[in-house]
Amino acid sequence: MPDGAVITATAAPARGESPARRAWRRLLRHRVAMAGLVVVLLFFAIAIAAPLIAPYDPTRTNWAAIRKPPSAAFWFGTDENGRDILSRVIWGARASLLAGVISVAIALAAGVPIGLTAGFLGGRVDALISRFTDAMLACPFLILAIALAAFLGPSLENAMIAIGISATPIFIRLARGATMAAKVEDYVEAARGLGNPRWRVAVRHILPNIVPPLLVQATLAIASAIIAEASLSFLGLGQQPPAPSWGSMLNTAQRFMEQAPWMAIFPGLSIFVVVLAFNLVGDGLRDALDPRQR
Amino acid sequence: MLPFLARRVGQTIPTLLFVSVLIFGLQQLMPGDPALILAGEERGDPLVLAQIRAELNLDKPIVVQYGIWLWGVVQGDLGFSWRIREPIAGVIAQKLPVTLQLGLMAFVIALVIGIPLGIISAIRKDTPVDWGANAVGLAGLSLPNFWLGIMMILFFSVHLGWLPPSGYVPLTEDWRQSLATTIMPAFVLGSGIAAVFMRHMRSAMLQAMGQDYVRTARAKGLAEKVVILKHALRNALVPVVTLGALELGTLLSGAVLTEQVFTIPGFGKLIVDAVFNRDYPVVQGVVLVTAALYILLNLVADVLYVLINPRLRHA
């Protein structure tokens, strides 16, 4: 996304403090972002500590207690196989957070270097990369995901790879556009004029300046990745039963929307809260990284 | 400007070729033999399978299959659907207006929700209004489309009986019914994208409000409203509108699950059914057309950029 207005301008280094350190200090002062960060960390803690805090085995069935509403024994009720929904939401946090974070990490790791290269070098390399990115963006996500997941075999891991690859072209475009805009800025021209090698200019001067738009996109991408995992579960290409993910829980709940609404409410709420929290954190980070906004 | 435009239009050809090669390659990766599916209950009979493969050129090498298909496309022939034996150009002509209508409605809904929310939350940064606007904007993005869709059907169609639960009536047939059948799916799609607009609008507004010319305007004593609307908003809208072209492009191919839930006979449903039935000519045809549309919208976005920032013209 060649996008001059979103790009932050120069970060004139302050004396005695690195930009990253100062950003962190600012983030700490940002109350909403901190609240989001706390929620995100809380969910990560829940995901990690799942075996310790889940009241029941998330896959243990109980035919005598199917689709029971929330009660003292089952706080979130039970599902269509009599499994405890609270335990499944707790374990499901693992699958869904992993799906969100890992797939976006894949997209960033692949997309940013490619986009940076294209935007910085320009010319034929840029043309080739851009045509390829256009082609990928023009291919519907599901075709790509189905083909990849079917080729690799259906599993949560392969779903992450498929989601990550399908999200990559957006990051390529974003990084390329931001790089193109940044490289005509005066300070980059100056750095180049001083005889710095090209890669050094790219990494030292351009990369830090394209971080804010990437962060905004990344937080949104984590949200869509969590939901994409749900869609892939819907097609049998995500988390395999009986292991839970929030997405697959929602898919199952769809059949019982009127008879057992609690089956849909709790995983749905979890997705909503986590997505919101990720966005608040991203927002705060953007502010903290942008020295002009205080 | 003209040479730039000519160059960009010229670039669409290699991109489309890239797309078609990508799709042919992906189809080779996918398990599921189309001949087996077309053979149905006769799939155990090698004779039937051989017959189908011969008829559909599936017994030829992939390169030859691609060549046959490409030659047809060059002549304006997209082939016919293996499953229902209808010419693909005709099927696409049936679906295109549906997808365009749904996409545009969703786009408008997203703008109507996203832009004001983004402006408000930027102006009232770090207040409960900002947080509330964030929550509202993100709600649509945080709920899976199929889930939100089914909830809306249960509420508005079954319980209240206000709107038809699914299906599609063309605009030309009865515009009221047409809007009634598309408003829920358009809202589901639009609410997801609204968050994207809202986030970028907020971000761009804050950026613009921190720029020198806005500060100057403010220092000149201009009323805050004028500063925001005239200077900050105008500059903030640019990236958002161009981003919109991208989102609209995704809408044209990405409404898959929403179309499935509301049984809207558009591109998304066509392509997913075609993938699951391994109706490859349909997949190829639809992807090609969607890709062309998508590229066209990108072209529009790029032209907009260049018009705004001439320094990019030679990049």
Next chain:
Amino acid sequence: MTFRRTLLAAAALLAAAVAAAPASAQTLRIGLREDPDIMDPTLARTFVGRIVFASLCDKLFDIDKDLNIVPQLATGYRWESPTTLAITIREGVKFHDGEVMDAEAVRYSLNRHLTMQGSFRRGEINAMEKVEVVNPTTVRVTLKVPFAPFLSQLTDRAGMIVSPKAAEAAGAQFGTRPVCAGPFRFVERVAQDRIVVERFADYWDAQNIHLQRIVYQPIPDDTVRLANLQAGSLELVQTIGTNDVAAVQRNNRLRLSMSDELGYQGITINIGNGPRGQTPLGQHAKVRQALDLAIDRATINQVVYNGMFTPTWQAVPPTSPFHVKSLTPPTRDVARARALIREAGVATPVRVMLTVPNNPELRQVGEVIQAMAAEAGFEITLNAMEFASSLQAATRGDFEAYLLAWSGRTDPDGNLWTFVHSRGPQNDGKYANAEVDRLLDAARVETDPAKRVAIYEQMYKLAVVEDRSRLYLWHRKNIVAHTARLTGFVNVPDGLIRVQGLRLAN
């Protein structure tokens, strides 16, 4: 008070009139589970396609709700010898294009089914050697060998008669504008949206047709399909989930109709189809028996299907005259299952990969079986696969156990020979037992139903009780829901929607 009541009633009437306006009482809108494939009786494959054909294309014979074969375009038949069948043809029947339906058209259509490139009817009627026109109202069909199921094949697509003139003109494109002799003629099709048919004035049985138009709409999602019925956007839906039955029963504007389907659901086990048949489950009948005993059919039926399906141990439902009454499903016995695994001498846990079609209900069945089998010493991994991939996997032997459903055929041969005979085209597990083959072949030529049942009983004793080549689980139900305004609906076990006698009140 009275005045107010009158006013209210008038308002309600007006509201009802406005609401009913888009759909005239003469139009019946039917919700289908998926989009039909090509509408050519020779080339069509899908079950939902058969539902649409029920209004477009009449057949030589039909079946009634008790599975008796009744005449339709034929008026009768006579076996002149075990391989010669004389069929008399109804007089005065016209095709939708005005051509006369006569013996020549029947000969043409049967030959088209048998010889057309890409025909899917060939397998159903390939016992046919030739068909001759005796006179304008009689044809004689000669079979290569005696074949008991032949007549029942003519009650389905293989018995549909098409207009020779239209078929010749359209060739392979005939399915885009089918011309038959059914009560309704084809108007238009918008792929994935609707198929519209309208009343054919010259239909031979026109006095039994009370509708003007039928619109078939594919709506894949169960919840949404039912919502359309509840909201009045459809008048009838092909199937609803067992979870929604109670809601429909509570709603006094809707009616429910159920019948046992002709098919079954079961687990196919890979016994001899490639390397993945070399598992403890594939190689030891005792292990398969243990799995069978670990599964509690009644509980699964209760948990997943609200107790509405019929647990079984065979391929044919109790409503069929070919159901073997002595064969009742085993009751769960975990201790015996464990003992059998020990006797087989295989290591526990016995690992099994169970392939399930990727739909929510069957995924749940898989999860329940997984939990039940775990108690008997199995470790089942579930592999949810979309349809296209699973077909290929099944055919190529890329599976260990495969949970699948078969919609069923009127004649039991269509449920058994194809799946159990070593040369059966859908015997994906490659089960082979010479004695079972002999019995299945014998049942094919036996025309006395009682003797056929006895042969099938012997066959089941080997293929099911002894070898457990396939675990039959239950027969599903055809659950049709429709508006109370619709009368005259007859739920025939084949699950098709016959339009004769249907009436829609205002």
